[in-house]
Amino acid sequence: MNLDADDENADARVCVRTVWISDLHLGTPGCQAEALLQFLKGVRCETLYLVGDIIDGWQLRRSWYWPQAHNDVVQKVLRQARKGVRVVFVPGNHDEFARRYTGHSFGGVEVLPEAVHTTADGRRLWITHGDHFDGVIQCAKWLAYVGDWAYEFTLKVNRHLNSLRARIGLPYWSLSRYLKQKVKRAVSYVSDFESAVAREARARGVDGVVCGHIHHAEIRDIDGLLYCNDGDWVESLTALVEHADGRLQILDWSAHARRPLGQPVAVAEPVETGTTAPEGAAVGVFKPL
Secondary structure, eight states, X not given: OOOOTTOTTTTOSEEOSEEEEOOOOBTSTTOOHHHHHHHHHHEEOSEEEEOSOSBOHHHHHHSOOOOHHHHHHHHHHHHHHHTTOEEEEOOOSTTGGGGGGTTOEETTEEEOSOXXXXXXXXXXXXXXXXXXXXXXXXXXXXXXXXXXXXXXXXXXXXXXXXXXXHHTTOOOOOHHHHHHHHOHHHHHHHHHHHHHHHHHHHHTTOSEEEEOSSSOOEEEEETTEEEEEOOOTTTTOEEEEEOTTSOXXXXXXXXXXXXXXXXXXXXXXXXXXXOOOOTTOOSSOEEEO
8 A cells, every 4th residue: 555654644543454434425414524534534544445325316316415524525535545545436225326337447446336355364255235135125115215214304303302412411312223223123124134145145155244234333243154234424433444464343433533633542452253242332442542
């Protein structure tokens, strides 16, 4: 990887081999673009995978929303590509318009329908956004649009709720995440999705899979196959990373999203792959030195 001495990422406090991020939903008010930009400036990697739903075409078709912070994120990714980072974009359902350009490269960003990544310790990981394993999208896309509208409404309510919580000194609380954890049908949906993705990965003869789509970061073993989901940058603010020795870790940026970039950070010890973090706990959080 060729990084110039004056590159703004040269002082990154976290150096890893590979980063996977997805579900940024640029173009929506819910996108945490400022925190994402801070993350991209604070992490140095050799390969960056953009695992779908990077730009929210569904939302942009309804109404245009594109503040400067969203443009800054795009420019930062393109700058990383120019500086020698391999950037691979695997489109998702919200940016499905990009699927017509698979096989092409734009500004150094490779657009692929899917990919296979080999870790430093020799494991082969299939990379897909995961929407093809969502029965709602495949069988009733109109219902997916309704669900997307309901999710945006929930996020809007959540922003107002947390504005009030902040005024009285209470921490951030996610209404959407609470509903996902409490509604039995939502819990079943996540489980069914994970099992379907794992079955397809096993049929492809790989060691594991990295996906996004369901906004639920996790690393766990599913019947002997490694399942990894990198989460999202709407609520969770998580990424999946590979260290130099091939270890995989979910990094949770949410606890430090408002910390100045110049403040030193260290990375917690990676969890063993094949384990699941307790509900509400961050996996491999950035910790102040």
